Amino acid sequence: MAAPVRAAGTAGGGVAAAVGRALGRVRGAGRAGGGAVTPPALVVDGVGRDYVDRKKVVTALSEVSFTVGRGEIVGLLGVNGAGKTTLLRIIATLLTATRGRVLVDGVDVAADPRAVRTRLSVVFGGDRGLYPRLSALDNAMLFGSLSGLPTKTLAPAARDALASVGLLDVADRSVGAFSKGMKQRLHLAVGLMARPALMMLDEPTVGLDPLETERLRSVVAKLPEEGVGVLLTSHNLQDIERLASRVVILRGGAVSHDLPLAALLEQSGAATTVVVLSDSPCPVSADGDGQSGIRTLSSERAGEEALWRTEFEVAEWTAESLRELSRLWPAGAIRDVRVQPVGLEQVFSRLAGPRTGEDG
Numbered sequence: 001m002a003a004p005v006r007a008a009g010t011a012g013g014g015v016a017a018a019v020g021r022a023l024g025r026v027r028g029a030g031r032a033g034g035g036a037v038t039p040p041a042l043v044v045d046g047v048g049r050d051y052v053d054r055k056k057v058v059t060a061l062s063e064v065s066f067t068v069g070r071g072e073i074v075g076l077l078g079v080n081g082a083g084k085t086t087l088l089r090i091i092a093t094l095l096t097a098t099r100g101r102v103l104v105d106g107v108d109v110a111a112d113p114r115a116v117r118t119r120l121s122v123v124f125g126g127d128r129g130l131y132p133r134l135s136a137l138d139n140a141m142l143f144g145s146l147s148g149l150p151t152k153t154l155a156p157a158a159r160d161a162l163a164s165v166g167l168l169d170v171a172d173r174s175v176g177a178f179s180k181g182m183k184q185r186l187h188l189a190v191g192l193m194a195r196p197a198l199m200m201l202d203e204p205t206v207g208l209d210p211l212e213t214e215r216l217r218s219v220v221a222k223l224p225e226e227g228v229g230v231l232l233t234s235h236n237l238q239d240i241e242r243l244a245s246r247v248v249i250l251r252g253g254a255v256s257h258d259l260p261l262a263a264l265l266e267q268s269g270a271a272t273t274v275v276v277l278s279d280s281p282c283p284v285s286a287d288g289d290g291q292s293g294i295r296t297l298s299s300e301r302a303g304e305e306a307l308w309r310t311e312f313e314v315a316e317w318t319a320e321s322l323r324e325l326s327r328l329w330p331a332g333a334i335r336d337v338r339v340q341p342v343g344l345e346q347v348f349s350r351l352a353g354p355r356t357g358e359d360g
């Protein structure tokens with residue numbers, strides 16, 4: 001693998017690649033000129049990619065366009081086979097596009113891949129790619145040095161990066177003894193040492209327990225404060241829901257949606273699910289009065305409890321919806337009403353279709 005596209009979670013590319021990273025980073029050092037207009041972290045402009053498989057052309061990406069601004073977290077979603085890996089590899093300069101162009105921090109990946117690698121950090125899920133016998137501080141300093149940071153700034157920069165991921169108090173401990181989550185946060189710190197315009201995070205919380213997942217998410221949530229643009233891919237849609245301000249959905253090699261998260265949730269037409277626990281079954285097959293959009297999904301005994309569990313879909317949950325549901329049962333029969341707001345998971349399965357099938 002070439003230059004400072006540092007792939008945490010992979011073997012890191014060995015010494016030759018490390019030297020390549022160092023050379024590339026020196027070229028990119030000091031690029032932030034005062035007063036100049038800062039280009040977006042990422043511009044993907046009409047990108048297409050064809051593969052030739054047994055003499056047949058397979059179009060993995062037809063025409064993909066979107067941008068990631070500095071200080072913005074964009075979630076990239078797509079069912080298996082939608083083209084995410086192909087696109088990420090093109091942005092990371094590991095694969096060339098058949099058509100269109102990609103600019104990272106204003107630099108064309110095809111025209112100057114080396115300069116692009118100085119502006120980009122890639123963090124994959126997993127715990128490889130670090131030096132386990134070295135301390136966290138030494139790991140951060142090493143990668144900072146390979147990125148071309150001047151020697152005297154290495155230690156303070158590494159301490160800053162470790163502080164920003166909550167690892168300063170264990171800076172002197174060997175990384176081999178770190179938990180998966182700590183290693184993952186260290187990958188982010190190492191990525192930050194390169195002062196990238198763009199960070200690509202691929203499955204950053206995979207394999208982490210809930211506590212570590214939360215810690216990692218709060219670190220990622222602060223990346224925009226560093227002026228970094230983040231392209232986030234994750235099969236854990238809660239990562240995207242919690243972190244991304246905008247969501248790009250790939251479907252069949254093209255962008256099917258590119259919207260702020262709130263607009264996506266609103267536009268998707270997905271409905272709120274309401275669960276009513278009651279002493280008696282739902283007395284009618286309720287489709288409401290046809291105006292509120294209430295629809296019964298199921299009504300059954302709630303496990304071992306002597307209660308009935310009825311699930312409804314409601315287009316929009318309002319006080320009137322509650323009144324309408326209450327009217328369905330005799331007074332006092334309802335024990336509990338639980339409203340499950342529309343989430344990205346529900347929206348994604350509606351918009352992107354099944355996770356396997358035509359796209360996969």
Ligand SMILES: Nc1ncnc2c1ncn2[C@@H]1O[C@H](COP(=O)(O)OP(=O)(O)OP(=O)(O)O)[C@@H](O)[C@H]1O
Pocket residue numbers: 051052053058059060078079080081082083084085086087359
């Ligand atoms: N080297 C290749 N040769 C031929 N076809 C390929 C090659 N790599 C990918 N494809 C095809 O291109 C399409 C997109 O693949 P890609 O791996 O980019 O999708 P993806 O969204 O990353 O999927 P997944 O989530 O399963 O990794 C698929 O139809 C895939 O079969």
